Amino acid sequence: MGVSLKDVAQRAGVSIKTVSNVVNNYQHVTPQMRAKVQQAIDELGYRPNLTARHLRxxxxxxxxxxxxxxxxxxxxxxxxxxxxxxxxxxxxxxxxxxxxxxxxxxxxxxxxxxxxxxxxxxxxxxxxxxxxxxxxxxxxxxxxxxxxxxxxxxxxxxDNVAAARTAVRHLLDLGRRRIAFLGSRTGRERQPAHLRLRGWREELTAAGVTPDESLVVATDGYGRGDGAAAMTALLDRGIVPDAVFAYNDLIALGALRTLTERGLRVPEDIAVVGFDDIEESRYGAITLTTVAPDxxxxxxxxxxxxxxxxxxxxxxxxxxxxxGYRLVVRESTGATAPGLREGLPASDSGG
The missing domain is CATH 3.40.50.2300 (Response regulator)
Known part of the structure; x- marks a missing residue:
């Protein structure tokens, strides 16, 4: 038989109701009483029956x-x-x-x-x-x-637009001006890809750089293969940007593979920024600078x-x-120490 509330109450010398109040974390229990009941719970190894609690x-x-x-x-x-x-x-x-x-x-x-x-x-x-x-x-x-x-x-x-602008601003601060966007999609204007592309356009314009739509490459999906294909398509058209902002980390990682195969150096020739801060972005041969949602x-x-x-x-x-979110600066944009972080003024907010 499992340990019951009654068993805990007897050990602590209190009522079953008091034990229930402690287990359910009710506020109107004195710290001394809570500690006394918790000691009895620990000694007996009591575990609440969550299924019964929810069913009630x-x-x-x-x-x-x-x-x-x-x-x-x-x-x-x-x-x-x-x-x-x-x-x-x-x-x-x-x-x-x-x-x-x-x-x-x-x-x-x-x-x-x-x-x-x-x-x-x-x-x-x-x-x-x-x-x-x-x-x-x-x-x-x-x-x-x-x-x-x-x-x-x-x-x-x-805020996707603000986060994208932060990524593009980082590249602009490095002196990059021909910044490609990989991962655009057709369709609804409020999809994330549209919002991040909007951020790309807004930040370039704010910096006095005319957005070059030839540097925008659509993808069928959001995987590594899509990123590799998008980067290949861009280079095969004879277009060599000096930076890439990818819709997500997977697209960025695929682009990095293509750049390596083509003999282009990252970040010396082309800097790359992703989005999502997935675990893989921290452990590649070239660690990836990325926007990290909280x-x-x-x-x-x-x-x-x-x-x-x-x-x-x-x-x-x-x-x-x-x-909130942060821009995590790593080797793909020239960080000398993997894990270097650039803080952002973003915080949790309701709206």
């Missing part, structure tokens, strides 16, 4: 986190951060993979697993405002990813907002929260 509240204790591409290191790292943040609230995370397909995003959004989850954190690519407005489910939904929506749900996303903050905000709405108390209107 009409919950399953499970939240879902749906991402477009689990094989992408950024989403894998973000999923780990969401799992850690949810554990602080005694929630288990079910990770779902939409493959970036509209039909699967719609299916997840309409909660075909609503009988086993309490709420959903979703990073969509193809959903439109009308899709979200037509959502019939009443369980909480929090949106991640940099795509902007005008829908009545909390949204957590860094992934723990993104995860924490998403889980906190979901749990807040699950609690059922009064909450604010849907918010747009912008976690």
């Amino acid at each position: 509240k009409g919950r399953t204790g499970i939240i879902a986190f749906a991402v477009p591409e689990l094989g992408n290191p950024y989403f894998a790292e973000l999923a780990g951060a969401v799992i850690d943040a949810a554990a602080q609230h005694d929630y288990t995370v079910l990770v779902d993979h939409t493959a970036g397909l509209r039909e699967r995003e719609l299916l997840v959004c309409q909660e075909f697993r609503s009988h086993v989850i309490d709420g959903l954190i979703l990073s969509p690519i193809h959903l439109e405002n009308d899709d979200l407005l037509a959502r019939q489910e009443t369980s909480p939904l929090v949106l991640l990813g940099e795509r902007e929506y005008e829908a009545p749900y909390d949204q957590i996303a860094i 992934k723990p903050a993104i995860a924490r905000h998403a889980v906190d907002r979901l749990v807040e709405r699950l609690a059922g108390g009064p909450v604010a209107e849907p918010r747009r929260i912008r976690p």
Whole structure:
């Protein structure tokens, strides 16, 4: 038989209600009483029955986190951060993979697993405002990813335009002027690729450099192969930039491979900046300068907002929260010491 609240109460010499208050972290417990109960908990090895606790509240204790591409290191790292943040609230995370397909995003959004989850954190690519407005489910939904929506749900996303401008400003400060952008996409203007391309244009213009659209290369996807192909296409047209700003780290890493194969030196001939600060960017033959979104903050905000709405108390209107980011300067733009950081004035904010 497992250790019960009654066992803990007897060991501590207090009521079962007092033990329950300590276990549930209620505020109105004196530090002395909390320490006394905690000592009994530690001595007996008591573990709360989280399943029973959630069931008493009409919950399953499970939240879902749906991402477009689990094989992408950024989403894998973000999923780990969401799992850690949810554990602080005694929630288990079910990770779902939409493959970036509209039909699967719609299916997840309409909660075909609503009988086993309490709420959903979703990073969509193809959903439109009308899709979200037509959502019939009443369980909480929090949106991640940099795509902007005008829908009545909390949204957590860094400021992509500002982050892109920071990356381009770094390259301009190094004296680079022919800065290519790899990873543009056709379609919706509020997709992350459009926002980062907008930041590229705005920062060049602000510096008095006319954006050269011949240096913008579209990609079919966001992987290493796409980056290698984009860099190859640019060089095969006889266009040799003096810097590259890539939509994400995977595209940047693919571009680095092509540059090495073509005998171009990084950063002497071409400086390269990525976006996401995935683990791989820190351990390549040439470490990658990159924009690092605050992934723990993104995860924490998403889980906190979901749990807040699950609690059922009064909450604010849907918010747009912008976690911070940093530019991590490494060898691909000339850092003499890997890990050198350039701080940014970005901080968590709601909006």
